[in-house]
Amino acid sequence: MVVRKNEDLQSPQSKKCEEARNDLIDAMRKNQPFYPREIWQELVICQQLCQGLKMLKDPDFWSDPNLRKEYVELPAKIQAQLTKVEEAIRKRLSKFD
Secondary structure (H helix, E strand, O other): OOOOOHHHHOOHHHHHHHHHHHHHHHHHHHHHHHOOHHHHHHHHHHHHHHHHHHHHHOHHHHHOHHHHHHHHHHHHHHHHHHHHHHHHHHHHHHOOO
């Protein structure tokens, strides 16, 4: 079993990831009235996946192999969801061609 100290959870990479997640949430909140529903829905899913990165701060995460497996799969899920966001934006823009 790997035991991590709280300081490890505040590594520069962890802080950078949290800042990026906060920037996404801010952008979504400030621009919500301008997003069509289909784009907004995909962004919310992306935000929820990014929220999963906070699992690193949960002490139970490090002792539960199922949670660790879920975290390992999270970056690929986030990337796939970002692709869905891009596709929703492109589809919306193509309506005006």
